[in-house]
Amino acid sequence: MYDVVNYKIWTVCMIQDGDKVLLLDRQHDHFKGFIPPGGQVDFPESxxxxxIREVREETGLEVENLVYKGLYEYVNPVANDRYMIFNYLTKDFTGELLDNPPEGKLVWAPIEDCLNLPMQQSIRRRFPLFFEEGTFEIQVTWDDANNREGEVRIRRT
Structure with a gap:
């Protein structure tokens, strides 16, 4: 059925401090908007x-006690691609924010205001799930012919 599936693994780490979270105001390339720190996992790191590395590189902060919140993935059956984004939440961090972060301006935003900020649909879809009990799994099947999201399935556990 499928010959070779190309897996790409990414992370997102929501950093919470009281009623605020740390977001990047990313304004370059095709993925613009307010996003939590994160990025691609380098092989063979866990x-x-x-x-943890992505948070340090993008914010200057050291995080620990990451709580797994869920999996967000894109599946493209035409290209045999699977992008897996592992989502974490932490309230435990030390350090100072970078003065000139590489991915965009760092903003402590009130959680209740975040969904009013410009953000990608994939971030907006899972944002509230970080603050709910349990975990989530979101699978998006990519509509290759129309270059857009197709079916979206959301499961909470």
Whole structure:
């Protein structure tokens, strides 16, 4: 049925401080908007190690006690691609924010205001799930012919 599936593994780490979260105001390339820190996991590092590294590189903060919140994935059956994004939440961090972060301006935003900020649909879809009990799994099947999201399935556990 499928010959070779190309897996790409990414992380997102929501950093919470009281009623605020740290977001990047990313304004370059095709993925603009307010997003939590994160990025691609480098082989052979573990997924949690990748999340910690990405936070350090993008914010200057050291995080620990990451709580797994869920999996967000894109599946493209035409290209045999699967993008897996592991989502974490932490309230435990130390350090100082970078003065000139590489991915965009760092903003402590009130959680209740975040959904009013410009953000990608994939971030908006899972944002509230970080603050609910349990975990989530979101699978998006990519509509290759129309270059857009197709079917979206959301499961909470």
């Amino acid at each position: 997924i949690v190690e990748g999340a």
